Amino acid sequence: xxxxxxxxxxxxxxxxxxxxxxxxxxxxxxxxxxxxxxxxxxxxxxxxxxxxxxxxxxxxxxxxxxxxxxxxxxxxxxxxxxxxxxxxxxxxxxxxxxxxxxxxxxxxxxxxxxxxxxxxxxxxxxxxxxxxxxxxxxxxxxxxxxxxxxxxxxxxxxxxxxxxxxxxxxxxxxxxxxxxxxxxxxxxxxxxxxxxxxxxxxxxxxxxxxxxxxxxxxxxxxxxxxxxxxxx
Ligand SMILES: *[C@@H]1O[C@H](CO)[C@@H](O)[C@H](O)[C@H]1NC(C)=O
Numbered sequence: 001x002x003x004x005x006x007x008x009x010x011x012x013x014x015x016x017x018x019x020x021x022x023x024x025x026x027x028x029x030x031x032x033x034x035x036x037x038x039x040x041x042x043x044x045x046x047x048x049x050x051x052x053x054x055x056x057x058x059x060x061x062x063x064x065x066x067x068x069x070x071x072x073x074x075x076x077x078x079x080x081x082x083x084x085x086x087x088x089x090x091x092x093x094x095x096x097x098x099x100x101x102x103x104x105x106x107x108x109x110x111x112x113x114x115x116x117x118x119x120x121x122x123x124x125x126x127x128x129x130x131x132x133x134x135x136x137x138x139x140x141x142x143x144x145x146x147x148x149x150x151x152x153x154x155x156x157x158x159x160x161x162x163x164x165x166x167x168x169x170x171x172x173x174x175x176x177x178x179x180x181x182x183x184x185x186x187x188x189x190x191x192x193x194x195x196x197x198x199x200x201x202x203x204x205x206x207x208x209x210x211x212x213x214x215x216x217x218x219x220x221x222x223x224x225x226x227x228x229x230x231x232x
Pocket of ligand 1: 097098119120
């Protein structure tokens with residue numbers, strides 16, 4: 001009996017190790033430098049402790065313009081060469097369908113229709129239709145909209161500081177203001193409307209956006225990163 005329990009335990013452990021390490025070696029075979037991996041958890045087992053883009057920059061400095069990373073079990077190639085990025089995103093875009101993240105089955109059907117999440121030929125069609133809309137002139141206008149939304153919140157923030165005791169803000173919630181900036185910039189860029197009071201959680205646009213996004217706990221996000229199949 002004891003022997004059987006030990007055997008079952010051991011074989012489960014071995015199977016899990018094989019599952020976690022299944023893709024190791026894929027990137028190495030391509031002959032590109034690969035970021036050192038954890039025994040089980042891919043290149044980045046501490047991503048709850050670090051700032052993603054700073055880590056990316058360190059990797060770029062150590063490994064160069066093209067390097068491999070295991071994101072959990074998922075092999076990824078990171079590219080920093082602007083010419084190759086241009087080829088992937090513009091010249092040969094139709095060969096690079098499917099973004100690397102999925103919403104899962106619980107997401108709202110409206111959200112599933114946006115470009116980040118549609119797949120294959122549907123993505124190609126939408127992408128080819130949208131491309132001509134993003135002319136340099138249009139992008140400049142969107143940029144102005146984003147700057148406008150940012151300035152708006154920055155001005156409110158400066159007023160808050162000016163009227164705070166000793167000009168020091170207590171308990172300032174930066175996430176609230178970042179959300180307000182993104183919200184207002186989105187409304188300006190997509191619908192050409194300004195949100196009256198972007199800081200208030202009661203405005204209809206904020207409510208609509210929050211309704212669209214599935215709330216996932218941080219722990220679940222980590223688990224799903226390793227076992228994407230669970231999302232179904
Ligand atoms: C894109 O994703 C869909 C759905 O997950 C899948 O069926 C298809 O094979 C993927 N296409 C490519 C080129 O990986």
